[in-house]
Amino acid sequence: xxxxxxxxxxxxxxxxxxxxxxxxxxxxxxxxxxxxxxxxxxxxxxxxxxxxxxxxxxxxxxxxxxxxxxxxxxxxxxxxxxxxxxxxxxxxxxxxxxxxxxxxxxxxxxxxxxxxxxxxxxxxxxxxxxxxxxxxxxxxxxxxxxxxxxxxxxxxxxxx
Numbered sequence: 001x002x003x004x005x006x007x008x009x010x011x012x013x014x015x016x017x018x019x020x021x022x023x024x025x026x027x028x029x030x031x032x033x034x035x036x037x038x039x040x041x042x043x044x045x046x047x048x049x050x051x052x053x054x055x056x057x058x059x060x061x062x063x064x065x066x067x068x069x070x071x072x073x074x075x076x077x078x079x080x081x082x083x084x085x086x087x088x089x090x091x092x093x094x095x096x097x098x099x100x101x102x103x104x105x106x107x108x109x110x111x112x113x114x115x116x117x118x119x120x121x122x123x124x125x126x127x128x129x130x131x132x133x134x135x136x137x138x139x140x141x142x143x144x145x146x147x148x149x150x151x152x153x154x155x156x157x158x159x160x
Contacts, residue, residue, distance in 0.1 A: 074086065091125075
């Protein structure tokens with residue numbers, strides 16, 4: 001039997017220690033919930049992105065289109081441009097305004113890595129406002145395009 005040596009007139013003495021047992025119980029329950037939910041949050045789904053059904057945005061008066069053709073050549077508007085001369089051609093077309101949006105479109109056969117190289121060229125040239133252009137989904141199936149022969153130096157089927 002425990003005896004208190006302090007004499008106090010109050011039957012309910014204040015306890016200055018915090019009871020952490022409920023806190024630890026809640027933390028352990030949260031830990032278990034996150035351990036169960038974390039593996040469910042990862043999803044591996046193959047992605048095919050040729051068509052978009054997003055609302056069409058208003059077009060500027062004179063849009064600046066940069067096209068990546070199937071043979072990986074670049075065209076600024078209707079004029080062909082070399083990769084090393086891209087910055088000079090863009091500066092001439094935009095009069096040095098690097099805040100102007102560049103609409104980037106690519107042939108469906110262009111590998112994703114090649115499109116990223118062109119986006120890196122635009123970024124290194126100082127053009128950070130890049131819009132990707134895609135086909136609008138009209139609900140009808142697109143006609144099958146004939147298979148093009150791969151360009152010289154490309155391995156067919158790699159990166160596609």
